[in-house]
Amino acid sequence: MTDRQKVTGLLATIAKGLILHSRQQGAKMLGDRTKYIGMSDVGAAFDCMRKAVMGKLNDTFAIDPEVISELYHDGEIEKIMQILRRELILQRGHWQEFGLSGVFQSLDFNQAEQLEIKHVENGVPIHVHVDFCLVWDNAVRIIESKSTGHLPDTLYGSYEQQLYGQIGLLHDKWNTPSFNMKDSNGENLFEEDVTFPELVKQRFGRTLSENPVNIAIEGWVLALSLNDAAAFGPYYPNADMTRLVLNVAQEIWTTADAVRRGLVDVDQLDHCRGFNALCDYCPFWQDCPRYSGAVEDPEFEADIVNLDQLKAQRNDLDAEINEAEQRAYDHFERSNLLGKHIVAGEHRMKVSMCAGRSSFIGNKFDELLIKECGISETKIAELRARCTAPGKSYKRVTISKIPQKSLPKAA
Numbered sequence: 001m002t003d004r005q006k007v008t009g010l011l012a013t014i015a016k017g018l019i020l021h022s023r024q025q026g027a028k029m030l031g032d033r034t035k036y037i038g039m040s041d042v043g044a045a046f047d048c049m050r051k052a053v054m055g056k057l058n059d060t061f062a063i064d065p066e067v068i069s070e071l072y073h074d075g076e077i078e079k080i081m082q083i084l085r086r087e088l089i090l091q092r093g094h095w096q097e098f099g100l101s102g103v104f105q106s107l108d109f110n111q112a113e114q115l116e117i118k119h120v121e122n123g124v125p126i127h128v129h130v131d132f133c134l135v136w137d138n139a140v141r142i143i144e145s146k147s148t149g150h151l152p153d154t155l156y157g158s159y160e161q162q163l164y165g166q167i168g169l170l171h172d173k174w175n176t177p178s179f180n181m182k183d184s185n186g187e188n189l190f191e192e193d194v195t196f197p198e199l200v201k202q203r204f205g206r207t208l209s210e211n212p213v214n215i216a217i218e219g220w221v222l223a224l225s226l227n228d229a230a231a232f233g234p235y236y237p238n239a240d241m242t243r244l245v246l247n248v249a250q251e252i253w254t255t256a257d258a259v260r261r262g263l264v265d266v267d268q269l270d271h272c273r274g275f276n277a278l279c280d281y282c283p284f285w286q287d288c289p290r291y292s293g294a295v296e297d298p299e300f301e302a303d304i305v306n307l308d309q310l311k312a313q314r315n316d317l318d319a320e321i322n323e324a325e326q327r328a329y330d331h332f333e334r335s336n337l338l339g340k341h342i343v344a345g346e347h348r349m350k351v352s353m354c355a356g357r358s359s360f361i362g363n364k365f366d367e368l369l370i371k372e373c374g375i376s377e378t379k380i381a382e383l384r385a386r387c388t389a390p391g392k393s394y395k396r397v398t399i400s401k402i403p404q405k406s407l408p409k410a411a
């Protein structure tokens, strides 16, 4: 086995393990997700009802781990890497929760981990899973943790809906036996569901009011990237938003039922418009009408204009940076400061000379081969052809304005 094959083998093993781990954790902590509506379903429906409904039709939509072995056997390395990247992004959020839990523990906070709130809305079972619920004598904070590659400036509507559902049901179900917690094996901590004040009393020995109006309930979204953080909130229980969330939950449930009975075609459901991050990680993209290959697609206009503007900004920025760097080079050179630092406030800057890149001069080499080794031009051409491989194809995005047809001249 070559080193290259060993590298691929290791990455394929990790990809397979990630899929297995995700399945096991999901089954343990969330159970059969086709049997209830969760707040992540409601959040998904905000952007794509098709995805939310598809997720309710079966619970085994995750990739079969054996697919990785088959891909490895067939040498489909790029496909394995696509799965690996997707799983890493999806699972980073769970790893983040584990780390944050340690943070709250070291702060000695009373945290109700893996809190579950149950509600039935017109026969529709709704289960709310809360990432973190921090409890004080007269205040409760719910924190939804999100792992993102890039921190958003404002909170996505789907995250807000999730959070409104959590704080709204915490408030509305407060003094009803609707609460439980799970241990790390997914087992309920309480034999029977309890009220929230009972849960807090048994867990932390604190007495909370039986009326949630006496408690300051807040919801927050904590977004973490690999090297940055942002907090969005506070959000407060809001009866209108709770109603909206419950209505969406009901709609997902009844639509999934109608699809199961063949009354509704899942592909006719509302789905994402334009480029949407939800589609990047969606397990239902393969037969999604979003990728029907339509050439005329006005929904993309806003995204195309935005990308075009971002590229133009990058070009302007590149030009500005080049100009500023050139000014710095000139200053250092004229002041005889090359290789030395200029210190300014908390920063320092240096301009130094770097060795130029060496380049291979093909024509010169050919001349020397002929002159010093006596190899013919034909032989050199043949050897060169044998050592030439086409470059790897790459993707390129091109955006341009469609030329307007010239108007017929007035007679």
Ligand code: SF4
Binding pocket: 048, 050, 051, 271, 272, 278, 279, 280, 282, 283, 284, 285, 288, 289, 290
């Ligand atoms: S690929 Fe996008 S549009 Fe299609 S179901 Fe998934 S999230 Fe919805």
